[in-house]
Amino acid sequence: MNLLNELRSLFEPALLAVGADPAKVPDYLGMVKPSADAKHGDYQANFAMPLAKVLGKKPPEVAKEIIDATPTDGVIEPPTVAGPGFINLKLTDAWIAEQVQTIAASDRLGVAMAATPKTFVIDYSGPNVAKPLHVGHLRSTIIGDALVRLLRFLGHTVVGDNHLGDWGTQFGMLIYGYRTFLNKEAYKSDPVRELARLYVLVRNVGGTIDILSNAFTNFRDQAAFEADPVAELTRLYVNGLKRAKGSDDDDDEAKGPFVNPVADAYRRETAKLHAGDADNLKLWQEFMPACMEEIHKVYRQLDILPMDHELGESFYQPMLAGVVEELQAKGVSETGDGGSVIIRFGENNVALIRKRDGAFTYTTTDLATIKHRIATWKPDAVLYVVDFRQGHHFKNLFTAAERWGFSGVEFNHVSFGSVLGKDGKPLKTRDGGVPELSTLLDRAVELGGHLFELIHWQRAAMGHDVPKWDEISDAEKQEIARVVGIGAVKYADLSQSRTSDYRFDFDKMLATNGNTATYMQYAYARCRSIFRKGNADEKAFRTRPPKVLLTHPAERALAVQLLKFEEVLSNAAAEYLPHYITQYLWDVAKAFSGFFEGCPVLTAGSEELKASRLLLTDLTARTIQTALGLLGIRTVERM
Numbered sequence: 001m002n003l004l005n006e007l008r009s010l011f012e013p014a015l016l017a018v019g020a021d022p023a024k025v026p027d028y029l030g031m032v033k034p035s036a037d038a039k040h041g042d043y044q045a046n047f048a049m050p051l052a053k054v055l056g057k058k059p060p061e062v063a064k065e066i067i068d069a070t071p072t073d074g075v076i077e078p079p080t081v082a083g084p085g086f087i088n089l090k091l092t093d094a095w096i097a098e099q100v101q102t103i104a105a106s107d108r109l110g111v112a113m114a115a116t117p118k119t120f121v122i123d124y125s126g127p128n129v130a131k132p133l134h135v136g137h138l139r140s141t142i143i144g145d146a147l148v149r150l151l152r153f154l155g156h157t158v159v160g161d162n163h164l165g166d167w168g169t170q171f172g173m174l175i176y177g178y179r180t181f182l183n184k185e186a187y188k189s190d191p192v193r194e195l196a197r198l199y200v201l202v203r204n205v206g207g208t209i210d211i212l213s214n215a216f217t218n219f220r221d222q223a224a225f226e227a228d229p230v231a232e233l234t235r236l237y238v239n240g241l242k243r244a245k246g247s248d249d250d251d252d253e254a255k256g257p258f259v260n261p262v263a264d265a266y267r268r269e270t271a272k273l274h275a276g277d278a279d280n281l282k283l284w285q286e287f288m289p290a291c292m293e294e295i296h297k298v299y300r301q302l303d304i305l306p307m308d309h310e311l312g313e314s315f316y317q318p319m320l321a322g323v324v325e326e327l328q329a330k331g332v333s334e335t336g337d338g339g340s341v342i343i344r345f346g347e348n349n350v351a352l353i354r355k356r357d358g359a360f361t362y363t364t365t366d367l368a369t370i371k372h373r374i375a376t377w378k379p380d381a382v383l384y385v386v387d388f389r390q391g392h393h394f395k396n397l398f399t400a401a402e403r404w405g406f407s408g409v410e411f412n413h414v415s416f417g418s419v420l421g422k423d424g425k426p427l428k429t430r431d432g433g434v435p436e437l438s439t440l441l442d443r444a445v446e447l448g449g450h451l452f453e454l455i456h457w458q459r460a461a462m463g464h465d466v467p468k469w470d471e472i473s474d475a476e477k478q479e480i481a482r483v484v485g486i487g488a489v490k491y492a493d494l495s496q497s498r499t500s501d502y503r504f505d506f507d508k509m510l511a512t513n514g515n516t517a518t519y520m521q522y523a524y525a526r527c528r529s530i531f532r533k534g535n536a537d538e539k540a541f542r543t544r545p546p547k548v549l550l551t552h553p554a555e556r557a558l559a560v561q562l563l564k565f566e567e568v569l570s571n572a573a574a575e576y577l578p579h580y581i582t583q584y585l586w587d588v589a590k591a592f593s594g595f596f597e598g599c600p601v602l603t604a605g606s607e608e609l610k611a612s613r614l615l616l617t618d619l620t621a622r623t624i625q626t627a628l629g630l631l632g633i634r635t636v637e638r639m
């Protein structure tokens with residue numbers, strides 16, 4: 001049950017009757033909103049002011065007219081008008097109680113399936129294979145995973161597709177590294193480690209001069225160079241390094257003519273691979289499973305749902321020539337300099353889809369991918385959960401897709417900001433590199449374990465009812481450490497507005513107070529412990545929920561929050577914003593905390609009241625667990 005929609009539909013007939021015209025007052029139903037201040041009610045309707053303008057009447061007059069023509073249906077108390085014409089709406093206690101009892105009996109907590117289910121393709125994670133996953137891959141992977149879970153829960157068909165970068169320069173590096181620097185023993189015993197070592201080695205020996213030569217050719221300040229060559233070279237080098245770090249783009253055309261011999265060699269290996277060289281292709285096939293195993297290991301660590309498809313860039317290679325031909329034939333693209341093929345979007349805005357040397361680009365692959373996805377899955381929407389830096393690429397891509405004839409499909413770049421260090425600068429390891437994701441996650445689990453142990457002893461010292469430390473098995477401790485540590489990392493990320501940057505800070509994400517996973521997981525465990533302590537069977541509260549009594553403001557406040565679940569999920573799904581769910585969790589947890597303090601459960605004054613409070617406790621636990629679950633975060637029964 002979507003609370004907001006219930007209220008909106010209550011008002012709709014009356015609005016039409018007074019002459020509300022969507023052409024003149026757009027989205028007047030959208031002006032029914034949760035109340036900014038609970039003192040004034042649960043919701044408020046702000047449409048009287050703009051309507052009055054259109055109708056040439058006074059706002060309070062219009063407000064009164066609408067109220068008089070709106071049936072309260074037992075859902076709301078008779079509305080009141082405040083200030084310049086705000087209509088305050090308060091749900092009736094009887095209706096709240098009845099609805100809570102109803103959703104307690106629902107295994108979906110009253111959340112309806114989407115009335116018009118859609119098919120979504122979600123493009124997420126998409127790491128460049130053969131480089132170790134780093135913290136930059138975190139956001140796409142967990143935001144994408146959360147959207148898959150959420151949209152599926154709401155009844156949509158979701159196809160998750162991992163658009164792997166499995167055909168780029170990095171394989172030329174591996175092939176070159178394998179032929180030049182391989183440690184056979186190491187490769188035999190741990191191929192993934194050895195490949196990672198080769199990758200880093202080749203990148204380093206192939207990188208430095210390369211960066212400098214490019215910067216020297218393209219960005220040199222000649223006067224500065226003549227005045228002080230060393231200073232100018234240093235400046236160029238530093239800026240070049242920054243540019244190289246800032247993007248994952250391996251389009252080599254921009255690079256200057258002075259080429260590092262190692263870089264030259266590995267690029268030739270890449271070109272040979274792309275041209276179908278049998279030996280290089282064989283090596284590529286040999287490397288891929290090990291690389292994928294490494295990536296899947298991190299996904300398992302992260303508790304990511306298995307992906308439906310992992311059709312990487314290599315999958316589309318055979319289609320690229322055909323795609324360019326088709327785009328040329330349809331006049332979507334045109335011939336550029338030296339036989340290249342481009343798509344023009346503006347005077348200074350073109351995308352290259354075939355280079356002079358015949359090579360295809362990231363854009364060509366993405367166009368082929370669109371065609372394949374639409375032909376295969378016939379989606380209503382394709383979502384790209386990708387870093388904000390690729391905004392320009394996607395804007396052009398979607399324009400090209402439309403010109404190509406793929407209209408009527410929602411293409412959406414679900415963009416996100418960067419993960420920064422505690423100091424607000426790009427996250428770095430002590431030696432200046434980008435931290436590997438698996439190292440960070442291991443650390444999170446370790447800290448999760450420490451936190452659990454710390455709190456355990458604190459609670460024991462305070463006389464709380466906790467199990468003896470030695471009686472908790474190692475397996476359970478390990479499980480709790482994982483649930484707490486990984487949950488903390490994911491929640492910290494998902495609770496940020498997607499488009500903002502955020503600071504990766506273990507202290508904050510593992511705080512036991514505040515809007516963190518740890519806090520929610522404890523709230524859940526606390527609900528469960530009430531049931532254990534009271535020897536109550538939660539199943540009874542789900543199959544035959546007792547009558548709900550709202551005798552205390554904290555009970556009412558909690559009950560209203562629990563009824564908002566569907567409204568929140570549908571808002572989060574409409575804007576692809578998981579942080580609406582964490583905001584909601586925070587509201588639920590605060591309401592529960594008020595309830596827990598103000599309303600004794602097991603020692604309530606009567607059996608009826610105790611039953612009602614147990615129901616609220618159980619429904620809180622289920623709501624927290626389900627909401628966390630939609631974010632890909634787990635709970636444990638006791639902590």
Ligand code: ARG
Nearest residue numbers: 123126127128163165248386
């Ligand atoms: N592999 C790309 C990168 O690391 C991300 C892929 C995003 N998806 C896409 N269809 N382009 O930058």
